[in-house]
Amino acid sequence: MRKILFILTILIACCTLSAQNQLGTGLGSSASGLDRNNYDRNGNPIDTSAVVDASTIPIGLNSWVIEPRFGNRTEVPVDTLQTGFPNSNDTGGSTGHYTFLGNLGSPRIAHVFFDRLETSQFFFLDPYDYTYIRPETVVYTNTKSPFTNLTYFKQGSSRDGEERFKGYLAVNANKRMGFGTNVDYVYGRGKYNHQSTALFNGDLFAYYLGDKYNMHFSFIYNNMKVAENGGITDERYVRYPLDMAEGGKTYSNSEIPTNFSSVWNHNSGYHAFFTQRYNLGFYRDREPENEQDTLVTQEFIPVTSFLHTIKLDINKHQYITQNEEELNSYYQHNYFPDLEKDVIRHFSIKNTVGISLREGFNKWAQAGLTAFATHEYRRFNMNDSIWTNPEEQPNQLEYVENVVSVGGQLIKEQGRLLHYNVLGEICLLGEDAGQFEIEGNGNLNFRLFNDTVRLDAKAYIKNLNPTFFFRHFHSKHYWWDNEDLSKIMKTHIEGKLTIERWKTQLKAGVENIKNYTYLDDNSVLASGNEENSKYLNNLAVRQCADNIQIFSATLKQDFKLGILHLDNEVTYQTSSNQDVIPLPSLALYHNLYLKFSLAKKVLNIEMGADMRYFSEYYAPEYSAAIGQFYLQNKDSRYKLGGYPMINGYINLHLKRTRISLQMYNLTQGQGKHSYFYTPYYPLNPRLFKVGISWNFFD
Structure with a gap:
């Protein structure tokens, strides 16, 4: 009991210390350890070129992420790489695959289609996947x-600059139990009026990783407040500044007029995730690693596992407005003209139980087999159309959904030659009844010309019920109830070839979508003529019944x-x-870039420039009222793109420090x-950035 109390005390102290110092997420998606063969557990080669001193990474350090359905572990490589370090702080992505609003931490959407994630039930968080923590990313x-x-990371002044603090702490109580904390604080003040992100x-x-009992726990807190300016009123202030000059004076960035000056979106939430597994099995003698090793040890061989996973989400979205006049001249509807905070709440609790016959306990068990069942309870609260008293909050509607599904998994992870994972799930009861998913992936590793060649394949068929806010949405400016939406059918197949020695990777895939569901511009022409037309903004949910x-x-x-x-990375895609x-x-x-070492190879230096570019297309617009991207109005749309974004840099790596x-x-x-990248939202102009990262192992 004393040991448990001690561990809980340390956990609370670590969390409090991290919050006080506002030091953010540690290693992102690339924090992990190295194995003896420089490969992770899935056969992926690990880049160790940036590891200068073996003492930098103590023996035994390894990291992993958790698959949220069953709690399976996937190892990830150590974040000591020098190349691309400044790009880890780019909202547009390390290779520029995302459309965003310009400021650090602003909402974004992938313009490379296969990089887009499935729309979640609380879709207000989806545009913030750059920093938003989920159980599978812990x-x-x-x-x-x-x-x-x-x-x-630091850029600019206290008036219009941007900063990001990240930190990660991991401590072991013993070889089986560990704990830690990380936080990520992004503060982009913005180069343009009313554009800040916090x-x-x-x-x-x-x-805890015991022989018979395993568990993983995470508690996540997300708090994201964004000032919404609705974009600049006229792109000519940036595109052709001399045309907009008054008296020979051009506008500075902060002086350019924007649509809003008193609108905010605030998303906050608490998330708890707990997965546990109890293994039945037997002990056997472990084979010695070499002939000189005479010590006989035992290893536990799991045969059958009973698993349980629970995931709890409590989310709140607030649309905050303080100037009704600027809203009325921009939106078609204002259903709650005296309401400063339009609040939407979401609560979800999801339980999964299963039994697994484990892979590798004898020569006949070439794969693992898992059967599982899931129940999810979802509750949503939104404003009703009834306005009883303008001095009070409007009535709230409550929607409750229960979903029951069952499924199975066939998986092979052991060995170096072939790995595969096939999973199927079907919803039997509830709002999503009839929804199903069948997905599989695998890889084949073999030697060719003294090199390892890896072939990956992925495929799925999904029949998905549109998420809740596509079916129901009540807010200050948008309102819809779509009871007749059909399920979305997706069929996808993809392959990837990797030749590590040649530094070559080729990936290709195709997807067919029926009943694609999306947000479309439903604006109404208010006034104007052919040269200057003004639309009052409105959105609607659409479905395309054709195959795309x-x-x-x-x-x-x-x-x-x-x-x-x-x-180099070149992506071609077509719709x-x-x-x-x-x-x-x-x-x-x-x-x-040039890459070389100084000071007896202790200091590694990279200096060069990188370029991001995408061809012209009808880039989606962004709605401040809902915090989502949507299609441009077909009567007034125009193309964006064709702009080469070039950044020059110098990267320094000195033992445990990167600059x-x-x-x-x-x-x-x-x-x-x-x-x-987005209509009416210019990117940041030319500016200087600096970043520094330290690793400590004591």
Whole structure:
């Protein structure tokens, strides 16, 4: 009991200390350890080129993430890489695959279609996947020494600059039990009026890995407040500033008029995740690793596992307004003109139980087999149309949904040659009855010309019920109840070839979608003429009953000549219906740099420039009232893209410390191909950024 109380005290102290210092997420998606063969458990090669001193990474350090349905572990490599360090703080993604509003931490959507995630039940958080912590992104670490990572990014002044603090702490109580915490604080003040972002996300985690009993726990807190300016009123202020000058004086960024000056979106939530597994099995003698090893040890072989996972979500979305006049001139509807806070709540609790016959307990068990059942309770609260008293909050409608589903999994993870994972699930009862998913992935590893070649394949068939807010949504400016939406049918197949020695990766896939569900512009022409038309904004949910095909192919090819490096990524994609799913046909990323070492190879230096580019397409607009991206109005739409975003940088890596110096948007220009990714939301102009990251192992 004393030991348990001691561990709980340490957990609370770590969480409190991290919150006080506002030091954010540690290792993102690349925090992990190294194995003896420089491969992770899935056969993926691990890049150790940035590891200068073996003492930097103590023996025994390894990290993993959890699959949220069954609690299966997947190891991830150590975040010590020097190349691309400044890009880890780019809202547009490390290779520029995302459309966003310009400011650090602003909402975003992938313009490479296969990078888009499924719409969640509380879709207000989806555009913040850049920082939003989910159970499957929590990194657990087992380490012989307390491990800490502190990272800080800085740009600009206290008036319009941006900052990001990240931190990660992992401690082991013993070789089987560990715990830790991480938080991520993003503060982007914004170069344009009323554009600031303040995103604070953190989690507390713990795990126990025994022979017979395993468990993982995480508690997540997300608090994200964003000032919404509705975009600048006229893009010519950026594209053709001289045309908009008054008396010969051009507008500075902060002086450019915006649609709103008193609107905010605030998303907050608490999330608890707990998964446990009890194993039945037997002990057997472990084979010695070499002939000199005479010590006989035993290892536990699990045969059957009983598993349980519970996931709890409590979310709140607030749309905050303080100036009704600017809203009435912009939106078609204002259903609650005297309501400053439009609040939507979401509560969900999901339980999964299952039994698993484990892989590898004897020569006849070539794969693992799992059967499971899931129950999910969902509750949503929104404003009703009845306004009883303007001085009080409007009545709230409550929607309750219960969903029961069953499924099974066939999986093979052991060995080096072949791995696969096939899973199927069908909903039997509740709101999503008839929904089903069948998905599978696998990889084949073999030797070719003294190199390891890896073939990956992924496929799925999904019949999905549109998420709740596509079916029902009541808010200050948008209102719909869609009881007749059909289920969304998706069929996808994808393959990937990786040749590590050649630094080559080729990936191609195709997807067919029927009943694609999306947000569309439903604005009404208020006044104007052919030269200058004004629309009052409104949105609607649409479904496309036709089949839409998406094809995408990506080639990654890196070259090296002495200290000269050139990393390349080229993506081609096409949509059979550009009116419903508009996509840029080409997305490019190129990174040209020199890489060398000084001071007896203790100091590693990279200096060069990288470029992001996507071809012109009808990029989606952003709605401040709902915090989502939607299709442009077909009567007034126009294309964005064709702008090469080039950043120059110097990266330094000295033992446990990484430093980056970056000049952002070197090609800042004007005219048609100016720096816009989203209509009326310019990117940041040319500016200087700095970043630093420390790793501590004691």
